[in-house]
Each structure stands twice: as C-alpha cells, then as structure tokens.
Amino acid sequence: MVAPKLRFKEFDGDWSESKLKDCIDSIDSGWSPQCESYPADENEWAVLKTTSVDWDGFKANFNKKLPSNLEARFEIEVKPNDILVTRAGPTERVGVVAVVPHNVRSKLMISDKLIRLKADNENNPEFLGISLSSVKCQNQLQSKTSGLAKSQTNISQKILCDVSLMTPAKAEQTKIASFLSAVDEKISQLTQKHALLSQYKQGMMQKLFSQQIRFKADDGSEFGEWEEKALKTIARIYDGTHQTPNYVEDGVPFYSVEHVTANNFFKTKFIAEDVFLNELKRVQLEKNDILLTRIGDIGTSKLIDWDVRASFYVSLALIKVDKNHNSSFVNQYIKSVFFQRELHERTIHVAFPKKINLGEIGLCLIRLPCPEEQTKIANFLSAIDQKIEVVAQQIEQAKTWKKGLLQQMFV
Structure with missing residues (x-):
C-alpha cells in the first residue's frame, strides 16, 4: 500500500503517482515591462518581483509599480489559490513555491520570471504547492535546471509539468x-x-x-550628564589573523563574519592547537569582549558572554572595553543608529568587498553615562x-x- 507514515485516521485509500500536468488546468508565465523602481500603492497596478514568492509564503508588497503609460494585462493578474513558482535566477531561488492567499490585493501581475499554475477540480492548490516544495519534487527540479552559471539558472514550463508527485x-x-x-x-x-x-x-x-x-x-x-568619547579612548581594538588557516577536522573554533551575522558560534571550522597558540601571542578572545564585523558586512556586533577559547579572522574586529565601562552597554550602543551612522560614514564603500579600517572604528564616537x-x-x-x-x-x-x-x- 502506498501511503504516508503519518495520516489522519479517516483516510485509508492508496496515494497515486501523477505528473503535475495531470493535476492542473493551466500553466502560464507573465510579463516584465520596464517598471518604476518602487512598489505600487494598493489601488495601482504592479508587476510582482520574484522575491514575492518565498518559502515563508507569498509577499504581495514585493512588487514594482507599472508605469502610467502602459496598459495592465488582466489575464496575468494573480488570483487566490494561484500556485506561483520562480523559474529564473540564482540556483537557490529557482523552484521556490508559494500559493496566493485568499485575501490577496488586486492589480498584481506575474512577471515572466514566474510560472503560474491553476489546480484542477480534483486537486487542492495548497496541497499541490506543499508537494512542489517537498524534497522529492525540489530534487527533480534542481536536477533539470539549465544555465551558464549558478547565478543564472532557469526551469521551463515543460520541466515543471513533468514533475512526478504522489497525491x-x-x-x-x-x-x-x-x-x-x-x-x-x-x-x-x-x-x-x-x-x-x-x-x-x-x-x-x-x-x-x-x-x-x-x-x-x-x-x-538623578544621574549626571553623559560624555561623548571616541571608542578608542575606552577600548583596545584588534583584528583577526590575516592568513586563511589550514582547517582541521577537530581543534580550536575559528570565528568569521558569518558566525556573528547568524549569531551562531556552534557550527564553526577548526584550526590546529599550535596555530591557535601562536595567534594567542598577539591577541586573545575573552569573555565580555565584543566582536564586530568589518569586511563585507559592516557593524554587526556580538558580546562574548561565554567562556571562550577560539581564534578569529581578519574580517572581524575585536573590541576590548576597559574596566571602567560596561561591555554590554558598549555592545548595545554599537547597535544603535547613532553608532551605525558613524560606521557607515567611515566605511570604504568603493572597496570590494566594502570594509572599515580598525583606526576608523576607533574614531567612532560613543555617548557614555x-x-x-x-x-x-x-x-x-x-x-x-x-x-x-x-x-x-x-x-x-x-x-x-x-x-x-x-x-x-x-x-
């Protein structure tokens, strides 16, 4: 018997294998005219961006306003229960599925980078959308994408129609x-x-x-007046190792930008003990230090509030606040619009990737009670x-x- 492991008790019939094309009434793509760079108001026509179709659901506000000199195409206006699939873009953004909700606003058109499916009377559109999101269906799609690079891939309507699913x-x-x-x-x-x-x-x-x-x-x-000081006057600032290390299977954790931005320090690469000890002669990560992203991503901070034994890459700055000031306060202030504005003004935006030098971080001003x-x-x-x-x-x-x-x- 073909059936799932977990099932509602009132159902006991077999599931059958079908091609997607046998579960839908229609399939089409949209139109991508030159639109305004900003989203449309609720009562204006717009073309949906591919980012309107997301694994978290349909996002109507991700659209571009249709210029007033162009006529809307009523036949590609999205309707409730339409199944939308991204067909072009980076690999990870091709084959993304979302079902249009019942409360969707009017006057939204699909672009030519989206494929629209309409379920037939024998199938539930939300079920089909969930099925297309499954690992089984996604593997079928990803194995048949075409394109010259991972940043420019696509799938055709035929490939989508030929996907096999159990219903x-x-x-x-x-x-x-x-x-x-x-x-x-x-x-x-x-x-x-x-x-x-x-x-x-x-x-x-x-x-x-x-x-x-x-x-x-x-x-x-009442507390007294606040003072304004350069960060370097209350903290020592270091960067991490400039050499990309040879990673090992097991050793000392090695932090970089992605660990700070994801706020996840459990899944790291590792460096050898001797490499760590050599770097320790220059600088040591300690509890209550602050890590700050400074290359690529600028200004994301993390207070080290755990007993740490790790090393870090040059893309991070290490801020060691002196004993007269509260590291947690400094970390919170770094996240404020006031400090972030200073970082932005001192960032080298023409560099690729963009970066901010340690000296410039130290010159940023901080208000201190x-x-x-x-x-x-x-x-x-x-x-x-x-x-x-x-x-x-x-x-x-x-x-x-x-x-x-x-x-x-x-x-």
Whole structure:
C-alpha cells in the first residue's frame, strides 16, 4: 500500500503517482515591462518581483509599480489559490513555491520570471504547492535546471509539468493542507511577535541613547550628564589573523563574519592547537569582549558572554572595553543608529568587498553615562534581547516540527 507514515485516521485509500500536468488546468508565465523602481500603492497596478514568492509564503508588497503609460494585462493578474513558482535566477531561488492567499490585493501581475499554475477540480492548490516544495519534487527540479552559471539558472514550463508527485483524494489533500496552514499561521504569529519585540527594542534604544528616557539611581537621585568619547579612548581594538588557516577536522573554533551575522558560534571550522597558540601571542578572545564585523558586512556586533577559547579572522574586529565601562552597554550602543551612522560614514564603500579600517572604528564616537547608568541600560536592553531570543527559538522549533510533519505526511 502506498501511503504516508503519518495520516489522519479517516483516510485509508492508496496515494497515486501523477505528473503535475495531470493535476492542473493551466500553466502560464507573465510579463516584465520596464517598471518604476518602487512598489505600487494598493489601488495601482504592479508587476510582482520574484522575491514575492518565498518559502515563508507569498509577499504581495514585493512588487514594482507599472508605469502610467502602459496598459495592465488582466489575464496575468494573480488570483487566490494561484500556485506561483520562480523559474529564473540564482540556483537557490529557482523552484521556490508559494500559493496566493485568499485575501490577496488586486492589480498584481506575474512577471515572466514566474510560472503560474491553476489546480484542477480534483486537486487542492495548497496541497499541490506543499508537494512542489517537498524534497522529492525540489530534487527533480534542481536536477533539470539549465544555465551558464549558478547565478543564472532557469526551469521551463515543460520541466515543471513533468514533475512526478504522489497525491491522495482531494478530501485528504484538503485536510492535510488545512492542518499545515494552521502550523504556518502559528509560525506567522511567532514571526510577527519577534518583529514587534525587535521594533520595541529599536524604539527604546533610540530613546535611551538620545536621553529622552533616563534611569535614576537606586536612591531616586538623578544621574549626571553623559560624555561623548571616541571608542578608542575606552577600548583596545584588534583584528583577526590575516592568513586563511589550514582547517582541521577537530581543534580550536575559528570565528568569521558569518558566525556573528547568524549569531551562531556552534557550527564553526577548526584550526590546529599550535596555530591557535601562536595567534594567542598577539591577541586573545575573552569573555565580555565584543566582536564586530568589518569586511563585507559592516557593524554587526556580538558580546562574548561565554567562556571562550577560539581564534578569529581578519574580517572581524575585536573590541576590548576597559574596566571602567560596561561591555554590554558598549555592545548595545554599537547597535544603535547613532553608532551605525558613524560606521557607515567611515566605511570604504568603493572597496570590494566594502570594509572599515580598525583606526576608523576607533574614531567612532560613543555617548557614555556613568557606570551605574550604563549597567541599568545594558540590563534593560539585554532583558529584551532574551525575550527576542526565546521567540526566535520557538520559531525554529516550529519550523523543525513542520519539516518533520512534511516528511511523514507525504509520500
């Protein structure tokens, strides 16, 4: 019997193998005229960008306004339950699938880099969209992409139509799709909560660092005036090793930009012990140091709040704040619009990749309250960070759970 491992108890029939072309009424692509560089208002016609089709769902606001001198093409306006698939772009962006929701706004047209499918009456469009997103279907698509480079690949309508997939009766398709939509809704709610917490933190940082809001001392008295200093006057700043090391299977963790931007220091490459000890003679990573991205990505920071034994690459700056100032406060201030603006002005944007020199980082100005107020601000913002991190973990757990469901609920 052909059936998934995990199944709703009211269904017991076999799943059948079909070609996608036998599950749809129509397939077409759109139009890519020269559009404005900005998105359209709700009542204006627009052409969808390929980024409107995302693994996280359909994003109507990723569009470009149709110029007023061009006539809209009503036949390629997206409708609820349309299945959209990206057909051209970098390898990782080809074959991305999203189903247009019921509350989609009007006057959005598909571009010629998108393929649109309309499910027939025997199949549920959301189920087909989920099926096309599965590893089995994605492997079929990726094996047949064409193009001269990974940055310029494409798939044809014929390749998409020939994809094989397993389908149950429509009633079971609908049940599965509804269940997984509920999971997606939960993920969406968590994602919105994460965004709102992040916005709240940004707002509080703006008010705290501009001194619109001030903390008071434990005895109720007012803290003194803030001072403005160059970062180099309160911290020593280093860069990492300039030599790309020979990595080993197991050894000392080696940090680079991607670990800071992803806020993930568990999955690293490793360097040999003797290489680490040699680098240690120059500079040592320690708890309460700050890592700052300075090549490619500029200005993402991470406070090392764990007992660390690692080395790092030249693309990162290491900031060692002196004993008279709070490292957590400095890290939070680095994330503020005030410090980020300074970094941006001192960045060499014509370099490829763009970069900022250590000396320029040291010249960036930082506003400093007394140590007691620094601590209060740092503790307040760190508490918000902890809440944001908890929600981020909940999102990842929900996505992992959904991934497991997909593996068990589909053949």
